[in-house]
Amino acid sequence: MTVNNSTFDYIIVGAGSAGCVLANRLSDSGKYSVLLLEAGPRDRYPWIHVPIGYAKTMFNANYNWCLYTEPDPGMRSRQIYWPRGKVLGGSSSVNGLIYIRGQANDYDRWHHLGNDGWGWADVLPYFIKMETNQDGANPLRGGDGPLRVSSIRDRDPLAQAFVEAGSPALRELISEEYMPGNDVNSDEELLEFARETGVTIFHPVGTCKMGSDESSVVDHRLRVHGMKGLRVVDALIMPCITSGNTNAPVIMIAEKASDMILEDAARA
Numbered sequence: 001m002t003v004n005n006s007t008f009d010y011i012i013v014g015a016g017s018a019g020c021v022l023a024n025r026l027s028d029s030g031k032y033s034v035l036l037l038e039a040g041p042r043d044r045y046p047w048i049h050v051p052i053g054y055a056k057t058m059f060n061a062n063y064n065w066c067l068y069t070e071p072d073p074g075m076r077s078r079q080i081y082w083p084r085g086k087v088l089g090g091s092s093s094v095n096g097l098i099y100i101r102g103q104a105n106d107y108d109r110w111h112h113l114g115n116d117g118w119g120w121a122d123v124l125p126y127f128i129k130m131e132t133n134q135d136g137a138n139p140l141r142g143g144d145g146p147l148r149v150s151s152i153r154d155r156d157p158l159a160q161a162f163v164e165a166g167s168p169a170l171r172e173l174i175s176e177e178y179m180p181g182n183d184v185n186s187d188e189e190l191l192e193f194a195r196e197t198g199v200t201i202f203h204p205v206g207t208c209k210m211g212s213d214e215s216s217v218v219d220h221r222l223r224v225h226g227m228k229g230l231r232v233v234d235a236l237i238m239p240c241i242t243s244g245n246t247n248a249p250v251i252m253i254a255e256k257a258s259d260m261i262l263e264d265a266a267r268a
């Protein structure tokens with residue numbers, strides 16, 4: 001492909017969670033030239049590098065697209081805030097740093113939907129490859145990947161009680177219900193509360209889903225149906241959302257896509 005009279009083996013649009021991983025892996029051998037295009041600036045803003053900096057980038061149009069949805073009839077026609085990173089690192093530069101792989105069943109479901117090679121056993125090696133876990137490597141955790149992952153150090157006693165003892169013990173710690181409150185009880189009242197207050201929590205996926213049915217955009221090797229030389233590699237290819245935050249799954253997707261792209265290049 002050619003841009004400004006220069007030719008590249010690969011052009012990656014968007015230096016977000018997925019784009020940066022792809023650029024790293026595809027250029028690693030030195031064999032292929034890679035052009036990584038990013039609409040936003042470099043990630044020099046200091047708050048990007050501080051965990052609590054999330055609050056400083058959330059509405060900062062220098063580093064955030066600051067989008068809103070169209071008015072949604074199912075949500076009382078509200079327009080819901082839709083932040084996305086517009087900076088080197090993409091949304092991973094403005095996110096909450098929570099690291100969750102999701103559950104094995106999430107990926108087995110992708111596989112059962114007809115996406116060969118995306119079951120839990122297939123994707124686990126990529127989760128391991130991408131991380132350096134502070135607790136060290138083991139059969140489920142990585143020890144020498146580019147992404148450092150640590151467990152929560154300061155455990156909140158309330159959360160701890162919830163996890164360890166369950167609801168009966170938790171009841172003793174609750175003085176009153178904060179939200180939705182005592183006035184909201186029936187299914188209809190709860191649904192109405194969700195319509196009035198619901199937000200995305202910033203994990204949109206699936207608008208270019210992987211699959212072979214009519215509504216899918218890419219195949220199981222992330223090639224756009226009916227087009228040569230074009231792939232989608234990011235959160236949008238998920239056939240259904242994982243159980244948790246999406247950054248770790250997106251990085252896994254890009255790690256796996258890098259291998260597929262390099263395999264295809266070696267075969268060509």
Ligand SMILES: Cc1cc2nc3c(=O)[nH]c(=O)nc-3n(C[C@H](O)[C@H](O)[C@H](O)COP(=O)(O)OP(=O)(O)OC[C@H]3O[C@@H](n4cnc5c(N)ncnc54)[C@H](O)[C@@H]3O)c2cc1C
Pocket residue numbers: 013014015016017018019037038039040058083084085086087088089090091092094095096097098099100202203233234235236245246247248250
């Ligand atoms: C506020 C917020 C908090 C979040 N918190 C967490 C969390 O704590 N834990 C978690 O796991 N996940 C979290 N997420 C979700 C996670 O960060 C995303 O799922 C993930 O970063 C998506 O990666 P991506 O590569 O698909 O897209 P992105 O990382 O968004 O990358 C897309 C990139 O493409 C660029 N781009 C777009 N259009 C163009 C163009 N035309 N030309 C050039 N470049 C372009 C954008 O500027 C951007 O840099 C959060 C997301 C947000 C927005």
